[in-house]
Amino acid sequence: xxxxxxxxxxxxxxxxxxxxxxxxxxxxxxxxxxxxxxxxxxxxxxxxxxxxxxxxxxxxxxxxxxxxxxxxxxxxxxxxxxxxxxxxxxxxxxxxxxxxxxxxxxxxxxxxxxxxxxxxxxxxxxxxxxxxxxxxxxxxxxxxxxxxxxxxxxxxxxxxxxxxxxxxxxxxxxxxxxxxxxxxxxxxxxxxxxxxxxxxxxxxxxxxxxxxxxxxxxxxxxxxxxxxxxxxxxxxxxxxxxxxxxxxxxxxxxxxxxxxxxxxxxxxxxxxxxxxxxxxxxxxxxxxxxxxxxxxxxxxxxxxxx
Amino acid sequence: xxxxxxxxxxxxxxxxxxxxxxxxxxxxxxxxxxxxxxxxxxxxxxxxxxxxxxxxxxxxxxxxxxxxxxxxxxxxxxxxxxxxxxxxxxxxxxxxxxxxxxxxxxxxxxxxxxxxxxxxxxxxxxxxxxxxxxxxxxxxxxxxxxxxxxxxxxxxxxxxxxxxxxxxxxxxxxxxxxxxxxxxxxxxxxxxxxxxxxxxxxxxxxxxxxxxxxxxxxxxxxxxxxxxxxxxxxxxxxxxxxxxxxxxxxxxxxxxxxxxxxxxxxxxxxxxxxxxxxxxxxxxxxxxxxxxxxxx
Numbered sequence: 001x002x003x004x005x006x007x008x009x010x011x012x013x014x015x016x017x018x019x020x021x022x023x024x025x026x027x028x029x030x031x032x033x034x035x036x037x038x039x040x041x042x043x044x045x046x047x048x049x050x051x052x053x054x055x056x057x058x059x060x061x062x063x064x065x066x067x068x069x070x071x072x073x074x075x076x077x078x079x080x081x082x083x084x085x086x087x088x089x090x091x092x093x094x095x096x097x098x099x100x101x102x103x104x105x106x107x108x109x110x111x112x113x114x115x116x117x118x119x120x121x122x123x124x125x126x127x128x129x130x131x132x133x134x135x136x137x138x139x140x141x142x143x144x145x146x147x148x149x150x151x152x153x154x155x156x157x158x159x160x161x162x163x164x165x166x167x168x169x170x171x172x173x174x175x176x177x178x179x180x181x182x183x184x185x186x187x188x189x190x191x192x193x194x195x196x197x198x199x200x201x202x203x204x205x206x207x208x209x210x211x212x213x214x215x216x217x218x219x220x221x222x223x224x225x226x227x228x229x230x231x232x233x234x235x236x237x238x239x240x241x242x243x244x245x246x247x248x249x250x251x252x253x254x255x256x257x258x259x260x261x262x263x264x265x266x267x268x269x270x271x272x273x274x275x276x277x278x279x280x281x282x283x284x285x286x287x288x289x290x291x292x293x294x295x296x297x298x299x300x301x302x303x304x305x306x
Numbered sequence: 307x308x309x310x311x312x313x314x315x316x317x318x319x320x321x322x323x324x325x326x327x328x329x330x331x332x333x334x335x336x337x338x339x340x341x342x343x344x345x346x347x348x349x350x351x352x353x354x355x356x357x358x359x360x361x362x363x364x365x366x367x368x369x370x371x372x373x374x375x376x377x378x379x380x381x382x383x384x385x386x387x388x389x390x391x392x393x394x395x396x397x398x399x400x401x402x403x404x405x406x407x408x409x410x411x412x413x414x415x416x417x418x419x420x421x422x423x424x425x426x427x428x429x430x431x432x433x434x435x436x437x438x439x440x441x442x443x444x445x446x447x448x449x450x451x452x453x454x455x456x457x458x459x460x461x462x463x464x465x466x467x468x469x470x471x472x473x474x475x476x477x478x479x480x481x482x483x484x485x486x487x488x489x490x491x492x493x494x495x496x497x498x499x500x501x502x503x504x505x506x507x508x509x510x511x512x513x514x515x516x517x518x519x520x521x522x523x524x525x526x527x528x529x530x531x532x533x534x535x536x537x538x539x540x541x542x543x544x545x546x547x548x549x550x551x552x553x554x555x556x557x558x559x560x561x562x563x564x565x566x567x568x569x570x571x572x573x574x575x576x577x578x579x580x581x582x583x584x585x586x587x588x589x590x591x592x593x594x595x596x597x598x599x600x601x602x
Contacts, residue, residue, distance in 0.1 A: 008505055012404045016448050019398040021414045023476060026430040029441065035431065045441050092326035099319035100312040107323050111369050114334050116587040120534040121580045124563045125337035125344065136336045178332040184326060209313045238423035240538035241556075245564065256423045260542055263429060266457075272433050279429045286421035294417060301478075302485050 080174030227300020395479025407505025425538030
């Protein structure tokens with residue numbers, strides 16, 4: 001800066017190091033714990049010199065709660081949410097920004113209203129919808145007494161029974177969480193900053209709307225898409241309440257939920273080395289994604305919220 | 307807002323917006339409507355029949371001491387999480403902004419807890435603050451002379467979930483404060499320095515006021531985070547206990563609805579939560595955005 005402040009600079013670096021240490025401490029400590037045998041990890045205080053049981057603990061954690069399967073499920077869920085959200089909201093924003101049609105404002109307003117409301121606030125009825133996605137249709141059908149006219153037209157009695165349960169399925173893990181306005185809003189904001197001339201030129205050259213989307217809009221949005229991939233992947237992978245409710249089959253559980261079974265309870269053996277080893281493994285994929293795509297992530301995070 | 311040059315095409319725009327509308331209707335509007343209806347109904351214990359009871363569920367709710375306690379718990383918890391994580395995030399960001407040479411490295415070292423699931427953050431801190439094995443708990447007992455036991459004492463349990471929830475959020479706040487700090491024109495700071503303002507004076511007179519938009523935005527985001535996403539922390543660490551001392555609103559909705567199967571009350575709670583969030587959002591858009599200073 002302008003003046004020299006050697007004392008303050010020293011303190012800056014000292015505090016910064018303390019800060020980084022505090023933030024990193026839980027991980028370093030868990031890493032050490034994951035390398036120790038059971039008798040060392042249950043010592044008070046635990047020795048701070050890493051042991052040699054790392055692979056043993058990791059293998060134990062891996063097999064005990066079927067971690068491979070669960071991490072795979074988490075991956076599917078995260079990927080489904082990421083791809084679903086981005087594609088649904090990108091074409092939605094394209095429709096809202098680049099077309100002029102009668103229900104445009106209604107469509108935008110109805111999506112925008114869901115902006116800040118996470119799935120947690122409407123958890124119970126959303127669960128009911130997931131238990132039978134066609135339930136809403138059935139209710140409308142029953143409400144309008146459509147059985148009567150349809151039976152009359154067909155000439156015999158018709159009962160409509162719509163049933164499609166999303167419980168314990170990948171669709172159930174992903175589809176309900178795609179309903180979010182944040183991405184649509186972000187793409188809308190971004191599309192609005194794209195110069196008018198691009199669209200005009202494309203039109204003059206006779207490009208159809210979809211060609212314009214594919215050849216111009218999509219390439220221009222690549223950075224935004226990369227940023228959203230990081231954010232939505234982390235969001236999807238770390239979901240808790242929704243997968244907790246919607247999956248009962250152990251084969252469909254996600255990794256973050258599965259960890260719960262490994263936490264030593266009061267009368268178990270205090271196998272914290274295994275539990276923490278599993279926790280470290282489970283958190284590795286999103287941490288790697290964030291670290292490797294850091295630049296886009298920071299950009300995306302800041303733009304998403306503005 | 308719409309582009310000046312737009313396409314006019316019969317069915318295409320409808321087709322493009324259809325997936326979004328369908329998903330929103332099925333998983334947002336329909337459940338929200340159902341929740342609203344359900345909150346005015348009282349079901350029998352077997353879920354066979356239900357009857358309209360008006361505001362009965364709401365009246366019961368606000369007369370229930372457990373619910374009122376849960377509101378208080380949530381407020382304490384969210385304010386604690388927001389202030390702890392924002393104070394630390396701002397502090398570290400200010401330091402990192404001064405350490406010009408190492409900014410990129412510092413960012414890498416601080417950013418990753420964002421990717422850690424709240425539930426996992428809960429597990430890590432559960433171990434560190436475990437009354438019989440935790441090293442931090444040991445330190446608290448030894449140096450502060452406190453009788454640390456989050457399994458028995460409500461206050462300790464609250465401190466534990468607050469730490470676990472704030473730790474993860476520090477990096478989020480750090481990223482935003484860092485961006486806010488870097489957006490402040492260097493010339494302002496330099497001018498003040500030439501006028502003889504000390505680094506601390508500059509921080510309070512220039513940097514801090516210019517950060518108010520970031521500050522308000524982050525307050526809202528942190529409060530929303532501690533209202534909902536911390537469910538994972540509560541579920542892994544305390545399950546709302548001991549004695550309901552960490553039973554925040556969203557956890558109570560879950561417990562009453564899915565464990566206690568009290569549909570009416572759970573729906574009424576959801577509606578209250580939803581209204582609360584809408585209120586916060588509207589306040590943010592209407593009031594806060596106008597009152598704060600913008601850099602330009």
